[in-house]
Amino acid sequence: MNFLSGKHIVVGVCGSIAGYKSAELVRLARAAGARVRVVMTPSAGEFVGARTFQALSGEPVWQHWSDDRSGMDHIELARWADRILVAPATADRVARLAEGRADDLLGAICLASQAPLLIAPAMNQAMWQHPATQENLARLRQRGVHICGPAEGEQACGEVGPGRMLEPATLVQSLVDSFRSGVLAGLKVVVTAGPTREAIDPVRYLSNRSSGKMGYAVAAAAREAGAEVTLVSGPVALAPPPGVALRRVESAEEMLAATLPLARECDIFIAAAAVADFRPSTPAASKLKRQAGGRSLALEPAADVLAGVAALPQAPFCIGFAAETDDLERQAQMKRISKGVDMIAANLVGPGLGFDSDENSLLLVWEGGQTRLEKDTKTRLATRLIECAAQRFRARQATKESHAKHTTESTR
Ligand code: CTP
Numbered sequence: 001m002n003f004l005s006g007k008h009i010v011v012g013v014c015g016s017i018a019g020y021k022s023a024e025l026v027r028l029a030r031a032a033g034a035r036v037r038v039v040m041t042p043s044a045g046e047f048v049g050a051r052t053f054q055a056l057s058g059e060p061v062w063q064h065w066s067d068d069r070s071g072m073d074h075i076e077l078a079r080w081a082d083r084i085l086v087a088p089a090t091a092d093r094v095a096r097l098a099e100g101r102a103d104d105l106l107g108a109i110c111l112a113s114q115a116p117l118l119i120a121p122a123m124n125q126a127m128w129q130h131p132a133t134q135e136n137l138a139r140l141r142q143r144g145v146h147i148c149g150p151a152e153g154e155q156a157c158g159e160v161g162p163g164r165m166l167e168p169a170t171l172v173q174s175l176v177d178s179f180r181s182g183v184l185a186g187l188k189v190v191v192t193a194g195p196t197r198e199a200i201d202p203v204r205y206l207s208n209r210s211s212g213k214m215g216y217a218v219a220a221a222a223r224e225a226g227a228e229v230t231l232v233s234g235p236v237a238l239a240p241p242p243g244v245a246l247r248r249v250e251s252a253e254e255m256l257a258a259t260l261p262l263a264r265e266c267d268i269f270i271a272a273a274a275v276a277d278f279r280p281s282t283p284a285a286s287k288l289k290r291q292a293g294g295r296s297l298a299l300e301p302a303a304d305v306l307a308g309v310a311a312l313p314q315a316p317f318c319i320g321f322a323a324e325t326d327d328l329e330r331q332a333q334m335k336r337i338s339k340g341v342d343m344i345a346a347n348l349v350g351p352g353l354g355f356d357s358d359e360n361s362l363l364l365v366w367e368g369g370q371t372r373l374e375k376d377t378k379t380r381l382a383t384r385l386i387e388c389a390a391q392r393f394r395a396r397q398a399t400k401e402s403h404a405k406h407t408t409e410s411t412r
Contacts, residue, residue, distance in 0.1 A: 001242040003176045005033030005220060006379030010077055010115075012086035012106045013053070014093045015043025017156045018122035018165035022087055023048060025168035026056045032172055035059070037077060039106045041093070062105055074105055078113035082380065083175055086110070087148075088122030088165045091133050097145070098136035116178055118146040120171055125161025148174045179383075183390040185226030188266040190316075191219040192259060192305055194234035196252045198279035200297065201288045208274050212236030214321070214360065215272030217382035219244050225386050227268070232258050234273055252276050252302035263309040263316055268393055270319045271306040278302055310340045317393045319385075322346040332365045342366060343392055345385055364388050 009029055013022045022038075029036050038053040040063040050061040061067070068074055086093060086106070093106075097119065102108040110117060119140070127133060128150065137147055149166035166174075193215020197205035212233060219231040220241035230245040232255055240246040247262075249255045252275045263269050278299040288295070310318045318341040324331040325348065332346035343366045361375040362385065373384050 002033035002239060003242050004029060004172070004179075005239075005241065006217060006377060007034045007175075007179065008080050008082045008377075009034045009036050009175060010081040010084045010109060010113075011036055011038050011053075011057075012084060012089075012093075012110070013038060013040045013044040013048070014086065014088055014090045014106075015041055015046055016088040016090050016122045016165070017047060018088035019044055019047040021165055021168050023052050023056055025085075025087055025171050026053060028168050028172045029175065030057065032176070034175075037080070038062070039077065039109060041104060041106055065105060068105060074108045075112055078109045078111075078115070081109075081113050081115040083118060083178055084110060084113055084115050085118045085120065085148075085171065085175060087118075087120035087171055089119040091121075091123045091127040091130075094119065094121060094133060094136045094140070098139045116144070116146065118148055118171075118174060118178060120148040120165050120174075121150045121163070122165035123150075123163045124155060124157055125159050125163045128163040129161070146174070146178060179224050180226065181224065181387070182226040183387060184222055184268070187227045187268060187393075189219075189222040189227040189229045189268045189270065190232065190259060190262045190266045191215055191222065191229065191270045192232045192234075192255060192273035192275070193219065194236040195274050196234045196255055196276045196302070197250045198252065198276045198302060199283040200280050201284040201286065203287055206276060206279065208276070210234070210236075210274035212238050213358065213378050214382065215270075216241060217378045218270055218272050218385060220379070221382035221386040222268075222270070224383070225390065230262050230266075232262070232273075234275075252279065252305065256303040256305045256308050259305055260308060260312070264312060264314070266316045268319070268389060269306075269309050269316045270389070271309070272321050273305065274323075275305055276302045306339055306341065317342050317389070317396055319343040319345060319389055323349045325349060328363050329365065329370065332363055332370075336365055336367075342396060343389065366392050 013019050026036050036057045037059045038057050038061045054061045096107055102111045150162055151164040151166055152162045153164050154160050194212035195208045195210040197207045199205050216238050219229050223229045223243045232247045247258045249258050279302040281298040281300040306320045320339050320341045322332055322335045322344050328346050332344045336344040346363045347360055362373040364371050373381050
C-alpha cells in the first residue's frame with residue numbers, strides 16, 4: 001500500500017553488519033511510495049556497496065564529503081527530507097548524534113535538518129547497555145529523536161541480548177506511524193478532486209488540465225491526521241490514497257449528487273476539484289458528424305458543488321480552492337465571502353505552478369486571518385493545510401459552543 005506516497009526519506013546507513021538489512025529497508029520504503037536517498041558513512045561501505053543502495057533507491061548515494069557535488073548537497077538533502085532514518089545506528093553514531101557533531105556528511109545532514117529524526121540502533125548488547133550509550137540515547141530522546149528498537153536475540157558476535165536492528169518492515173511501519181498526527185481523529189472529511197467532464201456528445205467532452213494531485217494529497221493528509229476520509233474524484237490517473245474511500249464521478253452534476261449526502265454527515269468539506277463552470281446546454285444523443293460543418297456550442301452554468309455544500313442548513317466547515325492570476329489576497333477573501341465558506345486556499349497560476357505540477361504555494365485565508373505556505377511539494381503543502389484546517393475547525397467549534405452557552409444563559 002502507498003502509505004509513504006510522495007514522502008522524502010533520507011536513510012542514513014552506518015558501518016554495521018546490520019547494514020545488509022538496510023537494502024531491504026530501502027526497497028520496502030520505495031514500494032510504499034516514498035522517494036529514498038541514501039547517505040552512507042565511510043565505514044558502511046565495508047559491509048554493503050554503494051551501488052546496491054543506488055540501484056534500490058534509484059537515486060545517487062552520498063558517502064564522502066567529495067560526493068557533496070555542489071558543496072551544498074548536505075543542506076539540500078537536509079531540506080529535502082521529510083524524515084531521516086538512521087538504520088543501522090551504531091554506538092559511535094548514537095554518541096556523535098548526541099553530541100551534535102557534523103564532521104561527516106550524515107552528521108551534517110542530521111544537524112542541518114528540521115525533519116524528524118528516527119534511529120534504529122544496532123550494536124553488541126554490552127555496548128547497548130553501557131551507561132554511556134544509555135545516557136546518549138536519553139539525550140536524543142529528550143530532543144524528540146524517535147528510537148526504534150532495538151530487538152533482543154542472538155547477535156552476530158554470538159552473544160544474546162538487546163541490540164539487534166529492527167526488521168525492515170517494522171522500520172517502514174515506524175516511518176508510516178511518524179506521519180500520523182491525530183489532529184483530525186474522530187472527524188469525517190470529504191474531499192473533491194480532479195477535473196470534471198461535461199458531455200458534448202457520447203464521445204466528446206469539455207474538461208480541464210487538473211491532475212487531481214492536490215486533492216489526492218489533501219485526502220491522504222487528512223487520513224494521516226486520523227480522519228475518516230471520502231474522496232469524490234473526477235477522472236484522473238492516480239491511485240487512491242490508502243485507507244480513503246473513493247467515489248468516482250464524471251460530471252459536475254454527478255459530483256454534486258455524490259457529495260451532498262456525504263457532506264451532510266461530515267465535519268470538514270474540502271473542495272479541491274477543478275469543477276467545470278459551464279457545460280453544454282444540450283449534449284447530443286449521438287455523435288456529432290464532421291460533415292455537418294462548423295457549429296457553435298451553447299453553454300449553461302454547471303452545478304457549483306462547493307456552493308451547494310456551503311448552503312446546507314448544518315454545513316460542515318468548508319474549504320474552497322481558488323486559482324487566481326493576480327491580487328491573490330484580495331481575490332481570496334472576496335471568494336471566501338461570495339462562496340460563504342470558512343477558508344480559501346488560494347494559489348497564483350502561472351508557468352511551473354498549479355495544474356499538473358508536483359509543487360505549488362498556497363495562501364490560506366479565513367475570517368480575520370491568513371497564512372502563507374511557501375512553494376513546496378503538494379504532499380507537504382497538504383499536510384500543512386490540514387494542520388491549519390484542524391486549528392480553524394476547532395476555533396469555529398469553540399466559538400459555536402460559547403455562543404450556544406451564552407444563548408442558553410440569556411434565555412434562562
Ligand atoms: N467549485 C465547485 N463547483 C464549481 C466550481 C467551483 O465546487 N462548479 C469549487 C472549486 O472546487 C473550488 C472553488 O469552488 O474549491 C473555487 O473555484 P473557482 O473556479 O476558482 O471559482 P469560481 O466560483 O468558478 O470563480 P471564478 O470566476 O474565479 O472562476
